[in-house]
Amino acid sequence: MKLVRTTGRGKAEAQRVLLALEGRQESSAESVAPVVRKIIGQVRKSGDRALRRLVAQLDGVSPQSQLQIMPDEMQLAWNETPEAVRGALQTAAKNIRAFAERQLPGKWSLAPIPGLSTGQLVRPIDAVGCYVPSGRHPLPSSLLMTVIPAQVAGVERIVVASPNPARETLAAAHLLGVDCFYQMGGAQAIAVLAYGTETIARVDKIVGPGNLYVTTAKRLVAFDCAIDMLAGPTEIVVTSDKGNAAYIAADLVAQAEHDPHALAVLVTTQPSLAAEVIHEVKTRAKSNPVAKESLHTRGFVFLTGSLDEARTITNRLAPEHLTVDSQADLSWVRNAGSVFVGDYSTQPMGDYISGPNHTLPTGGLARVRGGLSVMDFIKLITVQSYNRSALKSLGPSAIAIAEAEGLDGHADAIRSRSIGRGKTSSSRRSAGA
Numbered sequence: 001m002k003l004v005r006t007t008g009r010g011k012a013e014a015q016r017v018l019l020a021l022e023g024r025q026e027s028s029a030e031s032v033a034p035v036v037r038k039i040i041g042q043v044r045k046s047g048d049r050a051l052r053r054l055v056a057q058l059d060g061v062s063p064q065s066q067l068q069i070m071p072d073e074m075q076l077a078w079n080e081t082p083e084a085v086r087g088a089l090q091t092a093a094k095n096i097r098a099f100a101e102r103q104l105p106g107k108w109s110l111a112p113i114p115g116l117s118t119g120q121l122v123r124p125i126d127a128v129g130c131y132v133p134s135g136r137h138p139l140p141s142s143l144l145m146t147v148i149p150a151q152v153a154g155v156e157r158i159v160v161a162s163p164n165p166a167r168e169t170l171a172a173a174h175l176l177g178v179d180c181f182y183q184m185g186g187a188q189a190i191a192v193l194a195y196g197t198e199t200i201a202r203v204d205k206i207v208g209p210g211n212l213y214v215t216t217a218k219r220l221v222a223f224d225c226a227i228d229m230l231a232g233p234t235e236i237v238v239t240s241d242k243g244n245a246a247y248i249a250a251d252l253v254a255q256a257e258h259d260p261h262a263l264a265v266l267v268t269t270q271p272s273l274a275a276e277v278i279h280e281v282k283t284r285a286k287s288n289p290v291a292k293e294s295l296h297t298r299g300f301v302f303l304t305g306s307l308d309e310a311r312t313i314t315n316r317l318a319p320e321h322l323t324v325d326s327q328a329d330l331s332w333v334r335n336a337g338s339v340f341v342g343d344y345s346t347q348p349m350g351d352y353i354s355g356p357n358h359t360l361p362t363g364g365l366a367r368v369r370g371g372l373s374v375m376d377f378i379k380l381i382t383v384q385s386y387n388r389s390a391l392k393s394l395g396p397s398a399i400a401i402a403e404a405e406g407l408d409g410h411a412d413a414i415r416s417r418s419i420g421r422g423k424t425s426s427s428r429r430s431a432g433a
């Protein structure tokens, strides 16, 4: 990990590192954008034929195997999964579902004046694609995290895409009753979900985490198909003065092992903690090549001159995962995907079992949104209903604004219900003629 001092002679260098990290999404996507653009173009042009070729070439799916995985295959995977893993998947699913249900907003109505009822309906999105990463490691936990909130929201068509899914991923799909599962991954899977092929219908929104190819593809299709967010290479920031160095290092290594592009940062005012964590990380990452690589290239320890500065840097980084020392720290946290409090709230517990979603914004997107939630799968549709007296009461104000905007048709539509305040512009025109 690189030590970055924010005081004395280190100040300018610290600013440079921070600025680069604030723009981290764009700089990493740049390298893969041309190949991703090409893959999307091929799928749009040649549909199933291009998909077959790309999954064989990039996902390692044999050309003989069916891309759609049938429910009996998922059932078989469930039967063959060890009891302990099945139990763990059930526990995780229960907690994730309970959390998502608590997030679901309800319909409501409000009467601003007698005779006017306004309100909101909650409707699910019709068709959603859930991307489940499976390149370096199969992530059955990501299947639970993406499919469950969609089910809680009431999404009718849920399509799961995952390259070379592991038995446990198929078992998780069986547990949730998934009936539409395609083994396809990377940019080609995102292109299929966004645009469809001769045999696979497109969806309305794509959700789920993935590597740079997946995330860049989501960004490139986003004008044609809604996406949840950029949930790309994993990020961890630990902002601590009092934490246990061994625990902090273990969490940094854990999240860094996801991807060589992962970001792992410690922010502290304590030189001794900085030194201990750097030492511990070195020891722990020795036998973990991916973590070793990402910690070497994208591992930073910011040693700051004050707590205030440590907090400002943390909020500027807007990390996916943030660990802080105590509940009191929550008061200064403004930008983070998910917060873990204290020595025992190790981040992998949130990855698997606690209930809050582990699909979280990366690349600084935590400045504007939190993790995947049931809100990503619903629409809030507003409704308004007037009777005549309510229209009479509020109509003149609306007409005044319409006239100020010079929109005669708007004013006329209101006047046409004979609520008074002058003639309609068409009657004025005919009177003048």
Ligand SMILES: NC(=O)c1ccc[n+]([C@@H]2O[C@H](COP(=O)([O-])OP(=O)(O)OC[C@H]3O[C@@H](n4cnc5c(N)ncnc54)[C@H](O)[C@@H]3O)[C@@H](O)[C@H]2O)c1
Binding pocket: 035, 058, 059, 132, 133, 134, 135, 136, 137, 139, 142, 163, 185, 186, 187, 188, 209, 210, 211, 212, 213, 214, 230, 231, 232, 233, 234, 258, 259, 262, 320, 358, 359, 360, 361, 362
């Ligand atoms: N932010 C979050 O919420 C979150 C959650 C879980 C995982 N993640 C991230 O998800 C990612 C999982 O990545 P992964 O790689 O293991 O699985 P993945 O399924 O995201 O990507 C694998 C696919 O990438 C494509 N690919 C790989 N190399 C390619 C190349 N050279 N050219 C074209 N396509 C290529 C292939 O199609 C391959 O099947 C990691 O970055 C991890 O940090 C993020």
Ligand SMILES: N[C@H](CO)Cc1c[nH]c[nH+]1
Binding pocket: 139, 141, 142, 233, 234, 235, 255, 258, 320, 351, 358, 359, 360
């Ligand atoms: N840490 C990942 C989110 O960045 C989620 C995950 C899934 N499995 C293990 N971890």
Ligand SMILES: [Zn+2]
Binding pocket: 234, 254, 255, 258, 348, 351
């Ligand atoms: Zn993880």
